[in-house]
Amino acid sequence: MKIVYMGTPDFAVLPLRALAESDYEIAAVVTQPDKPKGRGKTLMPTPVKEEAIRHRIPVYQPVKVRDPEFVELLKTLDPDIIVVAAFGQLIPKEILDMPKFGCINIHASLLPKYRGAAPIQQAVIDGEKESGVTVMRMGTGLDTGDMIAKTVVWLDEDETGGSLFDKLAKAGAELLIRTLPSIEDGTAVYEKQPEESPTPYAAMITKQMGLLDFGRSAAELERLVRGMNPWPSAYTYLNGKTLKVWKSRVIEGQTSEKPGTVTGTDRSGIYVACADGTLVLTEVQIEGKKRMSADAFLRGYQVEQGTILTDHKE
Numbered sequence: 001m002k003i004v005y006m007g008t009p010d011f012a013v014l015p016l017r018a019l020a021e022s023d024y025e026i027a028a029v030v031t032q033p034d035k036p037k038g039r040g041k042t043l044m045p046t047p048v049k050e051e052a053i054r055h056r057i058p059v060y061q062p063v064k065v066r067d068p069e070f071v072e073l074l075k076t077l078d079p080d081i082i083v084v085a086a087f088g089q090l091i092p093k094e095i096l097d098m099p100k101f102g103c104i105n106i107h108a109s110l111l112p113k114y115r116g117a118a119p120i121q122q123a124v125i126d127g128e129k130e131s132g133v134t135v136m137r138m139g140t141g142l143d144t145g146d147m148i149a150k151t152v153v154w155l156d157e158d159e160t161g162g163s164l165f166d167k168l169a170k171a172g173a174e175l176l177i178r179t180l181p182s183i184e185d186g187t188a189v190y191e192k193q194p195e196e197s198p199t200p201y202a203a204m205i206t207k208q209m210g211l212l213d214f215g216r217s218a219a220e221l222e223r224l225v226r227g228m229n230p231w232p233s234a235y236t237y238l239n240g241k242t243l244k245v246w247k248s249r250v251i252e253g254q255t256s257e258k259p260g261t262v263t264g265t266d267r268s269g270i271y272v273a274c275a276d277g278t279l280v281l282t283e284v285q286i287e288g289k290k291r292m293s294a295d296a297f298l299r300g301y302q303v304e305q306g307t308i309l310t311d312h313k314e
Contacts, residue, residue, distance in 0.1 A: 001081060003024050005029045008048055015083070019083070032087075081100070101184070104148065111136060111143060116203055117205075130154050212225075212311075219276070245284055248279050265303055268295070270294050270298070
């Protein structure tokens, strides 16, 4: 079976590696154009491009896959199937209908839950006990195509967006290799999704989504801290400076203090009143400094009881 692989970020690297180490023929890899990075604006290849180069697979980087020139190129490659993993562009029907076995997508959730761009972080933020990967046949709707295979991944109590990302990338690679033979021999079962998802659309994560609103419960904020780790990170403002919060824990029970008020500090953390419970900041990073434990931070930065953590720079 001749494959064209479409993917861009780190999540898409392990499935490509698994294909490259199998007996399948990979005719080409399609990924997003290189992007300028750093002060020198040096063009940096995508993680998938770097992996493709390691395996000497031809790489194409169309600005838009719907461009007629690229569609014609794809026709000349004549793939039996197109495998997609976090590619980053909408794929037009003309391409979806092109291969003999269609286009399949490796989606990082147990569909129909968490359709959208950020299912991994959202599962952590929402306090899900399980997540997983779905291999699905792509349709014109966003993550609404027929489901072919799933695998479940359990979340640990201290799961972060980053750690779940790694688990699901590995699970996705394994599920892909297990699923392709059934697609090729015609034994795959295609299950239609319901029109409505049981969870809200998992919108793309933005930096602003990491802002801690202490008017929410401590339990919600602790999950947000984990979901936003490592990117873009949860944060608040302390004395006009951005304070990133990398780790935290919850103390249950009501407090009489205004949400956002520092109710105390000790070697284990900075205690912040929430609408419900107390959020203890145990690993932080003040603007311009490195990430450190709350104990180390408090040795060099005085935080008085009664200090208010705000949602804006003063």
